[in-house]
Amino acid sequence: MKNQKITTYQMAVTAVMAAVLCVLGPLTVPIGAIPISLANFVICLTAWLLGPKFGTLSVVIYLAIGLIGVPVFSGYGAGLAKVAGPTGGYLVGYLLLAFIGGLFIEKSNGQPVVSAVGLVLGDAACYVLGTAWFVFQMQCNLGYALAVCVYPFIVLDLAKIVVSCIVGALLRKRLVQAGVLHLKEA
DSSP states (O other): OOOOOOOHHHHHHHHHHHHHHHHHTTOEEOOSSSOEESHHHHHHHHHHHHHHHHHHHHHHHHHHHHHTTOOOBGGGBOSHHHHHSTTHHHHHHHHHHHHHHHHHHHHTTTOHHHHHHHHHHHHHHHHHHHHHHHHHHHTOOHHHHHHHHTGGGHHHHHHHHHHHHHHHHHHHHHHHHTTSOOTTTO
16 A cells, blocks of 8 residues: 555645535525435535545544534534434435545546446435434334435435536536646545
């Protein structure tokens, strides 16, 4: 395994994307037990710009900030109670979205269709973890959990993935052209 240094770009964009997630994560549209949030859109963009390793690190930073009490989770929630609560599995599932999506984007060199498939799979993994945790916490059946936590969000989440692929691919291309993003190092 070769020794890789963390670049200034990776550190800066990891911090910036964690900050953007902290700003947009709390903004929600309440439609039931699980609100509509821009957090997964930001995580998809993070995967485009940082790949699996640093994209996931960005989400870890976001979760750590929320765990220590800064109100960065949906509805301006924070703390261990939010992560351990009924919707906490979706917060932890963001790690899977960042990692799986980033892995597909990195391995395909940003090929839009493959990248979109990776983001869909990452979002599906987030759904699985979050829904399983919701069922456990709420002591409800799977059908109810799917009706409340998954079905209302599928179309909007797919739209967020499509937009993130368009914007992410464009940002990635422009950053490479500007000499800021070196994909061989990322």
